[in-house]
Amino acid sequence: MMDLLYDAIIIGRGPAGISCAIYTARANLKTLVVGKDDSALGKAEKIENYYGFEMPVSGKSLLEAGEKQALRLGAEIAADEAVGIEKSGHFTVYCVNGEYQGRSVLLAPGAPAVKAPVRGIEDFEGKGVSYCTTCDGFFYRNRKAGVLGHADYAVHEAMELLAFTRDITLYTNGMEPDISPAFRKHIEVFRVNTKKIRGLFGQEFLEGIEFEDGTKEPVDGLFVAYGSASGVNFAMKMGILMNGNYIAVNERMETNIEGLFAAGDCTGVFRQVSVAVGQGALAARGMIEHARKQKGLAK
Numbered sequence: 001m002m003d004l005l006y007d008a009i010i011i012g013r014g015p016a017g018i019s020c021a022i023y024t025a026r027a028n029l030k031t032l033v034v035g036k037d038d039s040a041l042g043k044a045e046k047i048e049n050y051y052g053f054e055m056p057v058s059g060k061s062l063l064e065a066g067e068k069q070a071l072r073l074g075a076e077i078a079a080d081e082a083v084g085i086e087k088s089g090h091f092t093v094y095c096v097n098g099e100y101q102g103r104s105v106l107l108a109p110g111a112p113a114v115k116a117p118v119r120g121i122e123d124f125e126g127k128g129v130s131y132c133t134t135c136d137g138f139f140y141r142n143r144k145a146g147v148l149g150h151a152d153y154a155v156h157e158a159m160e161l162l163a164f165t166r167d168i169t170l171y172t173n174g175m176e177p178d179i180s181p182a183f184r185k186h187i188e189v190f191r192v193n194t195k196k197i198r199g200l201f202g203q204e205f206l207e208g209i210e211f212e213d214g215t216k217e218p219v220d221g222l223f224v225a226y227g228s229a230s231g232v233n234f235a236m237k238m239g240i241l242m243n244g245n246y247i248a249v250n251e252r253m254e255t256n257i258e259g260l261f262a263a264g265d266c267t268g269v270f271r272q273v274s275v276a277v278g279q280g281a282l283a284a285r286g287m288i289e290h291a292r293k294q295k296g297l298a299k
Helices: 015-026 059-072 133-140 152-161 181-187 231-238 273-294
Strands: 005-011 031-034 076-078 082-088 090-095 098-107 145-148 168-171 191-193 197-202 206-211 216-218 221-224 260-262
Touching: 005 015, 005 090, 005 273, 015 031, 015 059, 015 098, 015 273, 031 098, 059 076, 082 152, 082 231, 098 231, 098 273, 133 152, 133 221, 133 231, 145 152, 152 168, 152 181, 152 221, 206 221, 260 273
Parallel strands: 005 031, 005 098, 031 076, 098 260, 145 168, 145 221, 168 191
Antiparallel strands: 082 090, 090 098, 197 206, 206 216
């Protein structure tokens, strides 16, 4: 699968991503949807305001129906987690269980990630706390660095830091590491601290971490990789223009990077299923045009 070139890779299995997949698959584009089965919509017990449903429908049922429709039309769905994207000619989407090549990519991972629940973290943003190893790892060459997180995304970010320093600790903030088999071998390279964090400390810049048991540990830089990678995380690494905490797009749902689109909650729109579905359709139209142009099929 890694050797295949997809016309459209969609990150996110919510209504925006699946809507896009339905349109790109019907346009005969080789389509891959990547994402874990964790859409926030799946927690909605009843939806009463979605067009065409006389009776309330659960979010889970709506998601399952959408995925079945996309699969019937020829889209592929990989139950995987995207942890990084690069563009060099085509796009490469790095996932926990492999990597995929695509002509175009849609970011539809949902709302921006919730900030890590650590006291003082906002005070040191840009002063030792970073959300982008690609952007800021260089500043911590041969220094003591930490990664805040307990899942695969945190391990991926720690692996990127190895290019700059070997003194890396994974801080899980009281959580047990939840690492997939694919990344389990990599975690052995790093120190892992599972203590609950009380807060960060320092004067003008970050100096260290204080734990609930009263102990402290010095650290020069702390990279936040809490939970899964969000649209904001991808944006920081790729230089995507932002509108506050949300990804900026044009009328085609395209970002400032050609071939890279965004739709749904990550764009900061009215958080409704109908809006996400519509944005997914708009993004699909742009992705179809982009893929056909690359393949020399555009009129």
